[in-house]
Amino acid sequence: MRIVIYGVGGVGGYFGGRLAQAGEDVTFVARGAQLQALQAHGLRVQSIKGDFTVQPVQVTDDPARIGPVDVVIVAVKTWQVPEIAPALRPLLGAATAVVPLENGVESPDQLAAVVGRDHVVPGLAKIISAISAPGAIQHSGMEPYVAFGEWDNQLTPRVTALRAAFTRAGVAVAIPADIDVALWEKFLFLAAFSGVTAVTRAPAGVVRALDPTRALLTGVMHEIAAVAQARGIALPVAALDAAMSAIDALPPHGTASMQRDLLAGRPSELEAQTGAIVRLGAAAGVPTPINAIIYAALLPQELAARGD
Numbered sequence: 001m002r003i004v005i006y007g008v009g010g011v012g013g014y015f016g017g018r019l020a021q022a023g024e025d026v027t028f029v030a031r032g033a034q035l036q037a038l039q040a041h042g043l044r045v046q047s048i049k050g051d052f053t054v055q056p057v058q059v060t061d062d063p064a065r066i067g068p069v070d071v072v073i074v075a076v077k078t079w080q081v082p083e084i085a086p087a088l089r090p091l092l093g094a095a096t097a098v099v100p101l102e103n104g105v106e107s108p109d110q111l112a113a114v115v116g117r118d119h120v121v122p123g124l125a126k127i128i129s130a131i132s133a134p135g136a137i138q139h140s141g142m143e144p145y146v147a148f149g150e151w152d153n154q155l156t157p158r159v160t161a162l163r164a165a166f167t168r169a170g171v172a173v174a175i176p177a178d179i180d181v182a183l184w185e186k187f188l189f190l191a192a193f194s195g196v197t198a199v200t201r202a203p204a205g206v207v208r209a210l211d212p213t214r215a216l217l218t219g220v221m222h223e224i225a226a227v228a229q230a231r232g233i234a235l236p237v238a239a240l241d242a243a244m245s246a247i248d249a250l251p252p253h254g255t256a257s258m259q260r261d262l263l264a265g266r267p268s269e270l271e272a273q274t275g276a277i278v279r280l281g282a283a284a285g286v287p288t289p290i291n292a293i294i295y296a297a298l299l300p301q302e303l304a305a306r307g308d
Helices: 010-021 032-041 078-091 107-115 157-168 179-200 211-230 239-248 257-263 274-284 289-305
Strands: 002-006 025-029 043-047 052-054 069-074 092-100 123-133 136-148 172-174
Touching: 002 010, 002 078, 010 025, 010 043, 010 052, 010 069, 010 123, 010 136, 010 157, 069 078, 069 157, 078 092, 078 107, 092 107, 092 157, 123 179, 136 157, 136 179, 157 172, 179 211, 179 239, 179 257, 179 274, 179 289, 211 239, 211 274, 211 289, 257 289, 274 289
Parallel strands: 002 025, 002 069, 043 136, 069 092, 136 172
Antiparallel strands: 043 052, 123 136
16 A cells, blocks of 8 residues: 555654554654654664564655645644645545544544545554654553544445554554544543643653542543533443553553653643543533643643743
């Protein structure tokens, strides 16, 4: 398959690297120091599942040079999705699938508003990984996993072909029975973990062990589940227990990217996670007081990081 990886961070670098290693025709879209390092030295991945290098790497900062492809995997930060969406147009053929592997639940609609709903295949990824240096990715935890599916959950040739590509790459992959439920199940886990660890400045092992912070995690999850229900998302009854079990399974030192970004003074995904719960809750008439407090507590740092 001809695949474009738009954004070469922890997610795009790891999964794009695995696909390229397996022989797929992969082109990365990157910029700045990451682009220069990939051009000079290739992509280096240190992983708990085995280190590897992709050299040479097909990489550019201009999607227009690539032309139409089979799949575009969008792996930028969530706040960059609306910004980069218009640049995807030269990559689109008649059946091109644009697959956002983003945190949060709003990116598929944001992309659909620009490239058209027929091109978007909602997706998600699970992995703990980050850029360790220009051109280098560190995968430090969690079994790498991707899932995606058509809006109507039909098993189309393009999703089955992409599933086969990930399988050849040795990546755990699924086409869920209901992609909306799968997105919200991840959101239930991630937004709770991100918000609570960011506001407490504590890692997974601490927030899950202390009764007050564990109760905070549970409270955040209940609010997310209520918003999902109001939006017609059929989250299973066991979803909250599964989300807490996922947090319990994280390495004790594990942190969320939102927490790391805020502590480092970088823009974070606050708006796409805690902010989205508050926004979507208000739109649905669902109170989200715990998330509103966490959002208010973190907002000054977020605005400072953005120079606002």
